[in-house]
Amino acid sequence: xxxxxxxxxxxRNLREAFLRNSLTTLGIAVGVASLVAxxxxxxGLQQLATDRLAxxxxxxxxxxxxxxxxxxxxxxxxxxxxxxxxxLDEAARxxxxxxxxxxxxxxxxxxxxxxxxxxxxxxxxxSGIAPSARKDGAFDGMNGTFFSGPxxxxxxxxxxxxxxxxxxxxxxxxxxxxxxxxxxxxxxxxGADGKSxxxxxxxxxxxxxxxxxxxxxxxxxxxxxMGRARLLLPLQLAETLRTSxxxxxxxxxxxxxxxxxxxxxxxxxxxxxxxxSVEDTIKQMGFMAYSLLDASxxxxxxxxxxxxxxxxxxxxxxxxxxxGIINTLVMAILERRRExxxxxxxxxSDFDIRKLFFVEAGTMGLLGGVFGVCIGWLIGHAINFGTxxxxxxxxxxxxxxxxxxxxxxxxxIAFSIVVSLAAGIYPASRAAALDxxxxxxxx
Amino acid sequence: MTTEHHxxxxxxxVTRHYQMGEAIVRAVEDVSxxxxxxxxxxxxxxxxxxxxxxxxxxxxxxxxTSGAIFAQDRNLAExxxxxxxxxxxxxxxxxxxAFNLLPRMTLEENVELPLRLAETDREARHSRVRxxxxxxxxxxxxxxxxxxxxxxxxxxxxxxRALVNRPSILLADEPTGNLDSAxxxxxxxxxxxxxxxxxxxxxxxxERPRAERFAHRMVTMSDGKVVSDGxxx
Numbered sequence: 001x002x003x004x005x006x007x008x009x010x011x012r013n014l015r016e017a018f019l020r021n022s023l024t025t026l027g028i029a030v031g032v033a034s035l036v037a038x039x040x041x042x043x044g045l046q047q048l049a050t051d052r053l054a055x056x057x058x059x060x061x062x063x064x065x066x067x068x069x070x071x072x073x074x075x076x077x078x079x080x081x082x083x084x085x086x087x088l089d090e091a092a093r094x095x096x097x098x099x100x101x102x103x104x105x106x107x108x109x110x111x112x113x114x115x116x117x118x119x120x121x122x123x124x125x126x127s128g129i130a131p132s133a134r135k136d137g138a139f140d141g142m143n144g145t146f147f148s149g150p151x152x153x154x155x156x157x158x159x160x161x162x163x164x165x166x167x168x169x170x171x172x173x174x175x176x177x178x179x180x181x182x183x184x185x186x187x188x189x190x191g192a193d194g195k196s197x198x199x200x201x202x203x204x205x206x207x208x209x210x211x212x213x214x215x216x217x218x219x220x221x222x223x224x225x226m227g228r229a230r231l232l233l234p235l236q237l238a239e240t241l242r243t244s245x246x247x248x249x250x251x252x253x254x255x256x257x258x259x260x261x262x263x264x265x266x267x268x269x270x271x272x273x274x275x276x277s278v279e280d281t282i283k284q285m286g287f288m289a290y291s292l293l294d295a296s297x298x299x300x301x302x303x304x305x306x307x308x309x310x311x312x313x314x315x316x317x318x319x320x321x322x323x324g325i326i327n328t329l330v331m332a333i334l335e336r337r338r339e340x341x342x343x344x345x346x347x348x349s350d351f352d353i354r355k356l357f358f359v360e361a362g363t364m365g366l367l368g369g370v371f372g373v374c375i376g377w378l379i380g381h382a383i384n385f386g387t388x389x390x391x392x393x394x395x396x397x398x399x400x401x402x403x404x405x406x407x408x409x410x411x412x413i414a415f416s417i418v419v420s421l422a423a424g425i426y427p428a429s430r431a432a433a434l435d436x437x438x439x440x441x442x443x
Numbered sequence: 444m445t446t447e448h449h450x451x452x453x454x455x456x457v458t459r460h461y462q463m464g465e466a467i468v469r470a471v472e473d474v475s476x477x478x479x480x481x482x483x484x485x486x487x488x489x490x491x492x493x494x495x496x497x498x499x500x501x502x503x504x505x506x507x508t509s510g511a512i513f514a515q516d517r518n519l520a521e522x523x524x525x526x527x528x529x530x531x532x533x534x535x536x537x538x539x540x541a542f543n544l545l546p547r548m549t550l551e552e553n554v555e556l557p558l559r560l561a562e563t564d565r566e567a568r569h570s571r572v573r574x575x576x577x578x579x580x581x582x583x584x585x586x587x588x589x590x591x592x593x594x595x596x597x598x599x600x601x602x603x604r605a606l607v608n609r610p611s612i613l614l615a616d617e618p619t620g621n622l623d624s625a626x627x628x629x630x631x632x633x634x635x636x637x638x639x640x641x642x643x644x645x646x647x648x649x650e651r652p653r654a655e656r657f658a659h660r661m662v663t664m665s666d667g668k669v670v671s672d673g674x675x676x
Contacts, residue, residue: 012548341543344504345504345539345543347608
């Protein structure tokens with residue numbers, strides 16, 4: 001029998017027992033809806049976690065530090081470190097910036113400050129933010145704007161600090177505040193002999209006025225996610241402030257480099273899959289390099305297992321619904337026993353009968369799948385709505401915890417059809433195997 | 444074994460036994476029968492004589508326990524179920540006592556059904572259906588459902604359905620069994636017309652007088668065996 005005739009006859013048969021077939025289809029739809037709702041929750045949570053992590057800027061970054069000198073293992077009592085590590089200085093920064101797929105290299109400049117606003121002091125930590133951080137998405141949805149330029153005298157406040165300063169944090173945007181910080185100043189030329197330059201420096205307090213341009217929820221994580229800064233300023237500006245850094249004392253003692261060295265550098269890569277090769281190259285250059293690629297892989301694995309379990313639980317309802325298909329089709333065989341006999345007497349092959357039942361099962365699966373996806377999508381929206389009502393009640397920003405991507409729509413409908421066809425195997429085989437003589441005698 | 448070309452159907456020592464619990468029912472026992480192309484053969488016998496079983500074997504709806512049935516030189520006993528389905532679709536047409544029309548289909552749709560099963564092109568179907576329906580003189584009832592037709596009209600519809608694939612053999616199992624005398628005669632006249640057009644007809648009946656009026660040859664069965672085989676009296 002040709003496909004179109006098969007479809008017409010199957011459609012006619014399904015319409016004949018409309019109520020029963022509709023209820024069976026509804027059962028499949030509920031099963032698919034359960035599956036879609038579960039998976040949409042899993043995928044939504046994964047997207048939420050991935051998005052949040054991506055906003056931290058950790059997954060397209062390699063964190064570089066100077067290789068530590070190694071202790072003398074031949075003599076355990078001697079714990080002095082030996083070797084001369086490659087300094088992480090400006091030259092190294094330029095070298096790293098020239099690597100393929102590297103879009104930016106910047107130091108982690110982080111220093112203690114005291115903010116003065118309306119005559120009140122607020123001690124905290126400041127951090128320099130590279131312009132490339134803007135593309136991470138960490139600043140999406142912030143109140144206010146990103147820095148107008150790489151060295152603009154502007155600041156972005158973390159929301160908790162802003163709340164500490166004002167009861168109306170948003171009102172701080174556009175206002176000026178004073179930053180007090182410790183500046184490293186080299187000692188004047190002329191050492192003890194009056195000829196050589198001095199390697200020492202002094203630390204003097206300095207002030208800088210900054211205009212608040214934005215308020216952000218959290219600081220994008222820096223190297224190793226350490227040091228939650230509450231005031232962010234443009235990286236170039238932070239560098240020109242010449243603030244005292246933790247590495248200063250070490251540089252002074254070692255005197256290994258004429259210029260200033262960095263405690264760590266963040267190397268941004270244009271594509272997360274290329275992080276690994278960049279990381280390996282940096283290690284070959286003689287630096288310590290670390291990325292969160294492995295951590296992200298583990299996270300992906302966790303969510304895959306999570307989705308798998310959600311899918312299994314969601315599929316249980318579909319399996320139950322498939323029993324409904326078997327029941328419906330077996331009933332149809334009993335009711336249409338004589339009709340099957342007539343079909344065979346008129347020239348239908350066993351294969352034709354089997355195909356007819358498969359098409360009926362598949363049609364119920366298709367319709368159930370389509371309705372199920374719609375219902376599952378609605379359930380997902382209901383979960384989102386309920387979640388956001390709850391979050392708003394706790395003064396938290398709205399999020400989306402469910403997602404129904406197109407691949408899920410297609411897969412759910414395909415899965416529904418496959419399960420329905422599998423459920424149709426037994427009834428279809430039973431119908432095809434009917435003895436036409438017996439079937440024609442059936443009243 | 445080969446058959447001659449003028450034979451429409453040949454039964455060669457056909458046996459059909461059924462297992463009914465512990466007992467074996469010998470429905471057809473060692474029957475040999477040659478039916479010529481264009482013949483109108485009546486299979487007579489009382490209830491349980493095996494005539495319907497023999498007809499089912501000729502239709503390919505059933506398989507013999509032993510022996511062979513040839514239709515158009517091909518042994519039905521050796522055919523696969525797919526080949527038997529093709530045999531039922533293309534070589535034979537079947538008419539039943541109970542009409543066996545599909546109640547939810549119209550007359551036209553019932554007649555079209557064998558064409559769907561034979562995968563006939565849609566363009567050719569319409570004319571084939573109209574031709575078959577005109578042959579049984581039911582053109583005015585195309586859109587009627589079986590429940591809206593009389594018994595005679597239903598049987599004529601069943602005959603149209605059996606003829607729509609232009610078979611060379613028409614098998615009729617008690618075609619007048621559910622009809623009154625006058626309507627039965629109408630149907631028999633129709634079958635005669637069809638036979639005159641060259642279609643071989645093998646008809647199971649227990650109505651000897653009607654068989655004597657219309658059939659060329661009468662084969663009488665009893666207890667699964669052919670007990671007499673001859674022309675009209």
